[in-house]
Amino acid sequence: MNCILLPAANFSGDSAQINTVAQIAHIDKVLAAKVGDSLKIGQLGGNLGTAIIEHITPENIQLRDVQLTMAPPPKLDLTVVLALPRPKVLRRLIMDMTALGVRDIILINSYRTQKSYWQSPMLGRLDEFVLEGLQQSVDTVAPRISLQKRFKPFVEDELAPLISNRAIVAHPYAALSFSQYLQQQALVTPEKNEILSVDSSSSNKTAFLPSIVFIGAEGGWIDYEVELLATQGCQAVYIGQRILRTEAAVNVILGQWLL
Numbered sequence: 001m002n003c004i005l006l007p008a009a010n011f012s013g014d015s016a017q018i019n020t021v022a023q024i025a026h027i028d029k030v031l032a033a034k035v036g037d038s039l040k041i042g043q044l045g046g047n048l049g050t051a052i053i054e055h056i057t058p059e060n061i062q063l064r065d066v067q068l069t070m071a072p073p074p075k076l077d078l079t080v081v082l083a084l085p086r087p088k089v090l091r092r093l094i095m096d097m098t099a100l101g102v103r104d105i106i107l108i109n110s111y112r113t114q115k116s117y118w119q120s121p122m123l124g125r126l127d128e129f130v131l132e133g134l135q136q137s138v139d140t141v142a143p144r145i146s147l148q149k150r151f152k153p154f155v156e157d158e159l160a161p162l163i164s165n166r167a168i169v170a171h172p173y174a175a176l177s178f179s180q181y182l183q184q185q186a187l188v189t190p191e192k193n194e195i196l197s198v199d200s201s202s203s204n205k206t207a208f209l210p211s212i213v214f215i216g217a218e219g220g221w222i223d224y225e226v227e228l229l230a231t232q233g234c235q236a237v238y239i240g241q242r243i244l245r246t247e248a249a250v251n252v253i254l255g256q257w258l259l
Contacts, residue, residue, distance in 0.1 A: 001026050001135040003040040003048060011043060011066065016051060018061040027053075027061060042140040043068055072140040075103040076257045078209075079162060081148075083110035083217040085246050087120035091129045092247055098133025098143055100254045108148040112219040118149060151225065159212075159232050167212035167234040170253060171226050172243045174236035178253070181237045182208050210235075213253060217246055 004023050010016050018024060027033045035053050041063070042048040049068035053061060080097055084090075084107045097105055109118070130142045148154045159167075168181065176184075185208035214221070214229060220243075221229075226236050239252055 001030075003042050003135055003138045005042045005044050005131060005135055005140060007044050008046065014064065014066045015054075016041070016063040016066050018063065019059065024058070024061055028056075039063065040138070041066070041068075042072070042134075042138070044134075044140055044142070046140055047071055048138065048140060073101060073138075075141060075143070076101045076254075077165070077211055078102050078254075078257060079104040079106065079212045080250070080254070081106045081108055081212060081214045082246075082250070083108055083215070083221070084113045084117050085217040087117060087122040089247055090120070090122045091125070091132075093250055094126060094129035094145075095133040095136065096247065096251055097254065098130050098139075099137035100251075100258065101137070101139065102143050102254065105143050105145045106148055106154075107145070108154060109151050110217060110225060111151075111222045113217055123147070152228065155228050155232055159229075159234075163212055163233060165209075165211035167214070167229075167232070168210045169214035169221065169226055169229045169234045169236050170216065170239060170249055171221055171236040172238050174226075174238045176235065176237050178237045178239050178256070181235060209257060215246065215250055215253065 001023070004018060004027070006016055006018065010018070018027070027039070031037075031039075033039065033053055035056060037053050038050050039053060040048070041051050047068040048070040049066065051063035051066040054064040055062040080102050082093065082097075082105065085093060094105070107123075126145055127142075130145070134140060134142060148158075166185070168178070212234075214234060216225075230236065239249065244252065
């Protein structure tokens with residue numbers, strides 16, 4: 001935890017309290033904080049700041065001089081549509097996407113998603129994983145998460161209105177690389193009709209990044225799914241010569257928004 005996030009109900013004026021077992025244990029065992037020390041805190045959905053530890057017990061930590069003066073970092077203009085992965089990697093993926101600042105996360109069914117995944121108790125712990133990601137990245141605003149158990153109806157009936165600035169689908173057998181895709185988008189600006197030279201360090205790069213990214217679970221998307229997405233304007237791209245695990249692909253692709 002790089003900050004301690006608390007719900008609004010835990011604040012009262014310039015004081016606050018921490019009563020979550022995991023947070024208390026972190027402050028005690030990892031930070032080794034004591035009365036009088038300053039903590040980096042934040043209010044869920046609100047601002048970030050600091051507070052002073054006033055009193056510590058095994059069940060509760062009282063804070064004083066709460067100062068919440070810093071706005072959270074902006075979210076990425078990005079929706080990630082992720083084929084529901086194996087439950088054991090769901091926690092890491094939700095944490096990573098939250099930490100990276102993804103604005104919207106849609107967990108969707110796919111041909112290679114096992115039906116049993118939708119009954120996993122891990123789906124009931126998404127808020128917990130989001131909190132871990134927020135505390136890691138020092139953010140307070142949670143991504144919006146939705147579940148879509150039917151792939152075709154979502155793509156045909158709901159996807160188009162969500163695409164505000166292009167969409168891509170990660171597919172290792174695509175003919176076009178992600179880098180080539182960005183170069184194509186940057187060739188001509190509709191405003192000035194001028195040729196641009198855009199590389200990975202260009203400040204203009206974010207203007208050509210898509211607003212929606214589809215990432216498959218282990219095994220990726222089948223051809224039918226890629227073709228159906230193409231009918232809605234989603235461009236298939238590959239990110240390198242190696243086939244990566246889902247969690248590696250998520251971090252490689254989303255890292256483009258942070259560069």
